[in-house]
Amino acid sequence: MTALLLDSVTKEFGDKRAVDNLSFTVRDGEVYGFLGGNGAGKTTSLRMVLDIIRPTAGRIEILGRAPGRENSAELGFLPEERGLYRTMTALDTITYFGRLKGMSKSDARREGRALLERFGLADSANTRVEKLSKGMAQKVQLATAVVNAPRLLILDEPFSGLDPVNQGLLEAEIQRLAGQGATIVFSTHVMQHAERLCDRLLLLAQGRKVFEGTQDEARATLPARLSVLARETPVGLPGVIQAVEMGGENGWREWDVRLAPGGDPGDLLQACTERGFALRRFEQRRPSLHDVFIHLVGGEGERA
Amino acid sequence: MTNPTLLVAAREFRQIATTRSFWITLLIIPFVLAIGPIASHFMEKSQTETVMLIDRSGQAAPAITAKLALDEQRRLLMALSRYSESHGLDRADPQALWARHDRYYTDADVEAFVRSGGLDHAEHVMRRVAAPDTPPFDKPDPDYRIVPTPPAIAAANPAELGHILPALTNPPKKDHGAEPLDYAIYVPADFGSSRAAVQIWSDGPPPASLMGALQDTLTRAMRLRFIQAQGLSRATAVQAGEIAPLIAVNRPPQGKGQEQVVIRSILPLMVSYLLLMSLMLSGSWMLQGTVEERSNKLIETVLACISPDELMYGKLVGTVAVGLTMVAFWIGCAIAAAFATQGMIADFLRPALAPLAQPTVAIAMIYYFLAGYLMISMIFLTIGAMSDSFRDAQSYLSPVMLVIAMPFAIIAQAVLHDPSSLGVRIMSWIPIYTPFTMLARLGAGVPVWEVIGCGVTLALFVAVEVVLLGRVFRASLLGGGSKPNLARIGRLMRGREVE
Numbered sequence: 001m002t003a004l005l006l007d008s009v010t011k012e013f014g015d016k017r018a019v020d021n022l023s024f025t026v027r028d029g030e031v032y033g034f035l036g037g038n039g040a041g042k043t044t045s046l047r048m049v050l051d052i053i054r055p056t057a058g059r060i061e062i063l064g065r066a067p068g069r070e071n072s073a074e075l076g077f078l079p080e081e082r083g084l085y086r087t088m089t090a091l092d093t094i095t096y097f098g099r100l101k102g103m104s105k106s107d108a109r110r111e112g113r114a115l116l117e118r119f120g121l122a123d124s125a126n127t128r129v130e131k132l133s134k135g136m137a138q139k140v141q142l143a144t145a146v147v148n149a150p151r152l153l154i155l156d157e158p159f160s161g162l163d164p165v166n167q168g169l170l171e172a173e174i175q176r177l178a179g180q181g182a183t184i185v186f187s188t189h190v191m192q193h194a195e196r197l198c199d200r201l202l203l204l205a206q207g208r209k210v211f212e213g214t215q216d217e218a219r220a221t222l223p224a225r226l227s228v229l230a231r232e233t234p235v236g237l238p239g240v241i242q243a244v245e246m247g248g249e250n251g252w253r254e255w256d257v258r259l260a261p262g263g264d265p266g267d268l269l270q271a272c273t274e275r276g277f278a279l280r281r282f283e284q285r286r287p288s289l290h291d292v293f294i295h296l297v298g299g300e301g302e303r304a
Numbered sequence: 305m306t307n308p309t310l311l312v313a314a315r316e317f318r319q320i321a322t323t324r325s326f327w328i329t330l331l332i333i334p335f336v337l338a339i340g341p342i343a344s345h346f347m348e349k350s351q352t353e354t355v356m357l358i359d360r361s362g363q364a365a366p367a368i369t370a371k372l373a374l375d376e377q378r379r380l381l382m383a384l385s386r387y388s389e390s391h392g393l394d395r396a397d398p399q400a401l402w403a404r405h406d407r408y409y410t411d412a413d414v415e416a417f418v419r420s421g422g423l424d425h426a427e428h429v430m431r432r433v434a435a436p437d438t439p440p441f442d443k444p445d446p447d448y449r450i451v452p453t454p455p456a457i458a459a460a461n462p463a464e465l466g467h468i469l470p471a472l473t474n475p476p477k478k479d480h481g482a483e484p485l486d487y488a489i490y491v492p493a494d495f496g497s498s499r500a501a502v503q504i505w506s507d508g509p510p511p512a513s514l515m516g517a518l519q520d521t522l523t524r525a526m527r528l529r530f531i532q533a534q535g536l537s538r539a540t541a542v543q544a545g546e547i548a549p550l551i552a553v554n555r556p557p558q559g560k561g562q563e564q565v566v567i568r569s570i571l572p573l574m575v576s577y578l579l580l581m582s583l584m585l586s587g588s589w590m591l592q593g594t595v596e597e598r599s600n601k602l603i604e605t606v607l608a609c610i611s612p613d614e615l616m617y618g619k620l621v622g623t624v625a626v627g628l629t630m631v632a633f634w635i636g637c638a639i640a641a642a643f644a645t646q647g648m649i650a651d652f653l654r655p656a657l658a659p660l661a662q663p664t665v666a667i668a669m670i671y672y673f674l675a676g677y678l679m680i681s682m683i684f685l686t687i688g689a690m691s692d693s694f695r696d697a698q699s700y701l702s703p704v705m706l707v708i709a710m711p712f713a714i715i716a717q718a719v720l721h722d723p724s725s726l727g728v729r730i731m732s733w734i735p736i737y738t739p740f741t742m743l744a745r746l747g748a749g750v751p752v753w754e755v756i757g758c759g760v761t762l763a764l765f766v767a768v769e770v771v772l773l774g775r776v777f778r779a780s781l782l783g784g785g786s787k788p789n790l791a792r793i794g795r796l797m798r799g800r801e802v803e
Contacts, residue, residue: 047604052604052607052608052782053782069610069611072608072609075608077604077605077608078605079601079604079608081601081604082601082605083597083600083602083605085315085319085596085597085600086596086600087319088315096311096315097605099306099311100308100606100609101609105306141605145605
């Protein structure tokens with residue numbers, strides 16, 4: 001089943017096009033990464049999904065319905081820019097947002113207490129937010145997003161501003177909710193988080209989709225790179241487009257080898273064996289998502 | 305499941321109700337009501353002024369003293385007359401002078417009052433018919449008291465008096481232990497001749513009542529001398545001096561006419577003022593809350609759960625509830641003070657609360673109060689949504705406050721003077737002033753067609769305002785950057801620019 005669908009969605013602010021003909025699908029139970037540089041259109045897209053703003057064109061479907069507040073009972077949202085009511089207590093804050101999402105007061109309070117306990121804030125349940133440390137307030141903010149055990153959790157740059165402890169807590173919470181079957185969509189420009197968490201991802205640049213697929217599919221868009229220790233240059237072997245000597249000793253030299261896009265390192269190894277090409281090391285280098293991002297988005301990833 | 309609008313309203317209410325400023329504001333009126341009579345009792349300063357007479361004629365001082373005493377008895381008689389009329393005591397002796405409210409009391413009337421036993425006798429007679437809860441008569445302080453003339457001053461010549469007396473009536477340094485002297489009057493032996501002026505020393509312009517008494521007494525003595533010089537007997541001359549017309553005073557009974565307009569306008573004017581005051585306070589609290597939501601980046605989290613309209617209406621309902629709570633509490637305190645206590649404040653409040661006894665007036669007052677609250681709160685709310693900080697908000701708020709609050713003093717004055725004057729009626733039809741003006745006018749009576757017409761106009765204005773400012777509110781919630789200028793606000797109102 002589809003948890004989220006965007007079909008040819010465009011959003012314009014005056015003469016500025018923030019999202020341009022964007023289409024993608026998030027399946028039920030997926031952890032879906034929404035990647036892009038600053039100003040790529042990530043926040044605007046998520047705001048349209050939440051019905052905070054309306055698209056100029058296109059269709060959005062969320063949990064099988066049109067965007068609207070009637071979905072809020074099954075939604076969790078953690079915005080990029082976060083804040084809380086300073087004079088409310090931690091528990092009251094979580095309860096308030098739980099009730100805004102349609103929970104009963106008793107359910108919201110019970111769930112709020114359980115979350116505070118899990119986040120190590122049980123003793124601060126009745127402390128005003130203004131008296132909490134920044135890290136504690138961040139945990140309360142996360143609790144307000146997940147108090148209703150959402151079917152779809154949308155996180156906009158969730159790791160920005162978090163200390164390492166809270167980043168770990170958030171990752172654990174995402175994995176816990178995903179384990180319970182929730183669909184999670186999160187935007188980020190920090191690729192390490194996406195690498196650890198995403199089943200599939202989407203790359204945005206200047207409001208346009210530049211890639212959608214699994215991490216492996218993303219990596220496949222980059223030419224394969226190998227580190228080879230050989231006596232001779234690998235240039236001329238099938239599929240090799242470049243080999244740069246990196247040093248060596250005793251007659252053996254290290255080569256940084258690039259294959260043609262779509263080239264398979266296994267085919268190259270087979271060719272070396274068949275031709276008697278002497279090798280002491282044949283090591284495939286796995287490209288990171290960061291490399292993929294730079295490759296696909298390049299200079300247009302960032303907007304002024 | 306609770307309506308999100310009510311959840312927002314309840315949160316707004318709680319947030320405001322937990323602030324110290326809310327409680328200080330709420331308790332300030334009962335505090336004033338409780339402390340007012342006590343404070344006024346302790347702070348009450350005697351109004352009696354002292355007069356020293358330096359009489360070289362030998363006849364003027366007793367005559368002036370007698371005249372001031374007579375005038376004092378006249379004031380007493382007039383106060384008794386009002387007291388008797390207010391408490392329905394005329395029936396104790398309908399023929400008594402204090403039971404006759406249709407005349408200005410002549411000297412002969414006052415002398416007759418004194419001869420009949422004066423205040424003591426009048427009180428004794430009134431007590432026979434007075435209800436047990438009738439407050440006692442509060443005898444007014446005399447205006448003037450004659451102080452003895454020290455021998456040194458009595459013997460001083462006019463030139464010396466010119467040095468001594470200014471130092472007494474206008475001392476360079478106030479000596480709180482010494483008895484103050486307000487006026488010193490020097491009457492030369494041959495007063496009335498062109499070379500012998502009567503002289504007065506004082507700290508400021510002498511009051512008309514003292515000057516009147518002095519002039520009347522000395523003029524009467526001079527006329528007596530003149531008439532006697534014409535060969536008439538002293539008795540005839542005295543009789544001629546006592547000739548005075550009987551002046552009938554035709555006025556509505558006490559508490560009616562202009563007096564009624566003033567008294568019955570007090571509560572509506574107070575409600576109107578309370579509307580203004582509580583609006584400014586609760587509006588600024590709400591504005592602070594909205595600015596906090598924007599500056600704390602809370603808005604997006606809230607808008608993911610509820611619609612901008614639910615947020616807007618929730619805030620309006622919460623703020624109106626705060627305002628109504630404050631005003632209901634204040635009016636409750638006023639009613640308690642009026643009917644559970646005795647004294648000056650109760651006497652003032654009881655007739656002022658009379659308009660509330662008429663259901664139509666009470667309903668109209670509640671309607672105009674609520675509509676006024678909605679109208680102004682909506683402005684505050686929109687300003688809050690457009691501002692990233694309270695300083696930003698101030699730049700919008702100051703001109704708005706000026707436009708709303710400035711005419712209030714004029715309205716209050718105009719309503720007390722003539723509640724149906726053209727100016728006041730025109731103000732009633734300008735929606736932004738309708739609640740204040742109509743609230744202020746209701747006590748004195750407003751034609752039904754005007755109450756309904758102004759009410760409908762106001763309702764239409766509020767509806768249009770909610771639609772137009774609602775657009776600005778929605779579009780501004782997530783907006784950042786520079787504050788929108790008037791042109792952009794206009795475009796937002798027309799819906800030409802969204803988000």
